[in-house]
Amino acid sequence: MPPTPPQPLLAARGLVVGYGLPVCPPVDLAVRPGEVLAVVGANGTGKSTLLRTLLGHLEPLGGHAELLGVEVDPRSVEVRAAVAQDLGDDAFFPALTVREHLLLTCYGHRVTGASDVVDGLLEEFGLLERSAALPAALSSGQRRRLLLAAALARPRSLLVLDEPEQRLDVGMRKHLVERLAEEREAGGAVLLATHDPAVVTGAATGVLHIGEAEVRTLGRDAGAAAVAAL
């Protein structure tokens, strides 16, 4: 008998997302441990709206979504402990430094050896020299690096990222792809929206292509080609 696939951490059936009116056709998806699902599509097709609805930040207009096997509730202790997210919002504490932001994330999620974890992330994301800087004094790419580092500073079963490649230079984009592949290989699950074919090719296990008329599930190579053609 083939082994039973693990239960999805995140699942949607006939999920309708939008603002009063749907922004795209209904969505079916599942993300299991060890899977990286890339959501792709042209500007304005609803990728961010889908991610926000799946995380419970927006009410669905129809259909059904489950996070950790139950109806989505972003306030639940289990969801907050299991789901790390970077939706690209520049939501910082103006009087906390780069290092303090990462330490705060570690403390909030009871990370042991927080100081060492933070030092490692500062180095990995090229922020060591800016560790004492306030958010307002960072470049936009450095702010993005900080958001990614914060998402990775904490334990997680599911990582949700909205266009994580945005504002990153070529070297950091390459590192991002490697980091996502490591997450997958370690059994982590990732849902991300992306416009970068390299992210799809280097990290994704599946692709959800949102078009105006239909939402299609594609393999990695077909998905990367679809992104490149947008």
Ligand SMILES: Nc1ncnc2c1ncn2[C@@H]1O[C@H](COP(=O)(O)OP(=O)(O)OP(=O)(O)O)[C@@H](O)[C@H]1O
């Ligand atoms: N708060 C909002 N209220 C009403 N409409 C919105 C809101 N946010 C986004 N939209 C609209 O919903 C549609 C989908 O937007 P969304 O941001 O989900 O697209 P996207 O696929 O993530 O786009 P991009 O690739 O440009 O990031 C767009 O037409 C957008 O203008």
